[in-house]
Every structure is written in C-alpha cells, then in structure tokens.
Amino acid sequence: MTRQATLKIPRPTDGDLAPPAAGADRFVPGPGAHRRLRDAFGRFATGVSIVTTNSAIGPLGMTANSFSSLSMDPPLVLWAPARKSRRFAAFTEAPHFAIHILAHDQRAMALHFATQGHDFAGFDTVESVTGVPLLAGCLSIFECTLEAVHVGGDHAIVVGRVQVVQTAEGAPLVFGSGRFGGFDPHLVDTHRPR
Numbered sequence: 001m002t003r004q005a006t007l008k009i010p011r012p013t014d015g016d017l018a019p020p021a022a023g024a025d026r027f028v029p030g031p032g033a034h035r036r037l038r039d040a041f042g043r044f045a046t047g048v049s050i051v052t053t054n055s056a057i058g059p060l061g062m063t064a065n066s067f068s069s070l071s072m073d074p075p076l077v078l079w080a081p082a083r084k085s086r087r088f089a090a091f092t093e094a095p096h097f098a099i100h101i102l103a104h105d106q107r108a109m110a111l112h113f114a115t116q117g118h119d120f121a122g123f124d125t126v127e128s129v130t131g132v133p134l135l136a137g138c139l140s141i142f143e144c145t146l147e148a149v150h151v152g153g154d155h156a157i158v159v160g161r162v163q164v165v166q167t168a169e170g171a172p173l174v175f176g177s178g179r180f181g182g183f184d185p186h187l188v189d190t191h192r193p194r
C-alpha cells in the first residue's frame with residue numbers, strides 16, 4: 001500500500017517575501033494577482049497548435065499553446081483545455097483528435113480557432129480515417145487516440161497517444177507575452193565569449 005504524506009506547508013504571504021530583483025515583480029499567487037500570474041506564465045514563449053476533433057455536432061477546432069511532447073516510447077503528447085471552455089467536454093471525451101503545429105504564416109488560423117471552433121470554411125482540410133479534420137499547411141500533425149485525462153486545477157491535462165505523424169520543414173508561429181511572433185535563431189549570439 002502506498003501512503004501519501006499529509007504535510008502542512010504554510011503558504012507565504014506578500015509580507016514574507018524577499019525584495020524583488022531590480023525591475024522584477026515578486027508576489028504570492030492569489031485572487032488579487034491573477035493578471036500578474038498570467039503575465040509571468042506568458043513569458044514562457046511557446047509554439048502554437050490547433051487541436052481538432054470530430055464532435056457530436058461536427059468538426060471542432062481549438063487554438064492551444066499548452067501543447068507539449070511527453071514521451072518517445074510510447075509516443076505521447078499532451079495539451080490542456082480550460083474547464084470553463086464551451087469546447088471542454090467535446091475535447092476531453094473525444095476518442096480521436098489531431099494536434100497541428102502552426103507555421104509562421106498561420107496566425108489568422110490561430111485567431112480564427114481561438115474565437116470559435118466549428119467554422120472550417122476557407123481552410124483546406126482532409127478527413128483522417130477516424131473522421132478527424134486535418135488542416136493543411138501546418139509544420140506537424142499528430143493524429144492521436146485519447147490515452148488519459150488528468151485533473152489540472154482549472155484545466156485538464158489531455159494525454160494523446162500518437163498514431164500517425166505528418167511533418168514538413170518550415171518556420172514556426174511563436175506566442176509569448178500575449179503576442180504572436182516568429183522564431184529567429186540569429187537573435188542568440190552563440191559566438192560571444194562568456
């Protein structure tokens with residue numbers, strides 16, 4: 001039998017904090033610090049993905065930057081839909097879904113599937129053998145079967161087992177600090193001495 005320790009760890013308050021580094025914001029996450037926490041999380045620049053599935057009311061898509069690769073063997077990926085999303089039930093219950101990694105020129109598609117999920121008009125799609133809409137022009141597409149759904153606070157962690165992969169060379173769309181951008185490896189000077 002495994003026993004789970006019930007440690008009582010006292011939560012800090014803003015008054016307990018060491019002063020922040022110059023120009024930095026230092027705080028304890030809580031009801032009054034929602035925006036600041038979101039901003040801090042948002043400093044982690046990510047790629048942008050669109051998750052698609054075939055729901056009870058037809059094809060469904062959703063823009064997500066919570067995508068991550070998880071495991072090579074078996075091949076697993078994850079993403080995190082918000083519980084408050086109207087698309088939450090459809091995405092956490094779908095046995096088949098596809099995750100598309102967007103290219104730098106697909107910002108409009110990212111915005112489109114952030115606003116709504118059902119309108120695929122104007123986008124080139126083919127249907128996978130499991131009936132999932134696959135969008136054209138993406139850098140990678142991972143066709144998945146649902147492996148697990150875990151609790152993750154106000155989100156869920158959806159784990160997919162990758163069944164089919166399609167991938168092509170290209171520059172990715174990037175999202176950081178609430179803005180879309182591109183990836184420029186030349187911004188990092190690898191020749192400068194330390």
Ligand SMILES: Cc1cc2nc3c(=O)[nH]c(=O)nc-3n(C[C@H](O)[C@H](O)[C@H](O)COP(=O)(O)O)c2cc1C
Binds near residue numbers: 087111
């Ligand atoms: C770049 C970007 C990334 C996003 N990533 C996520 C995500 O990982 N999880 C999520 O639940 N919503 C994410 N969203 C928000 C959803 O795309 C969508 O806007 C939200 O679900 C709208 O609510 P609804 O589903 O109730 O229509 C993201 C939006 C954008 C623009």
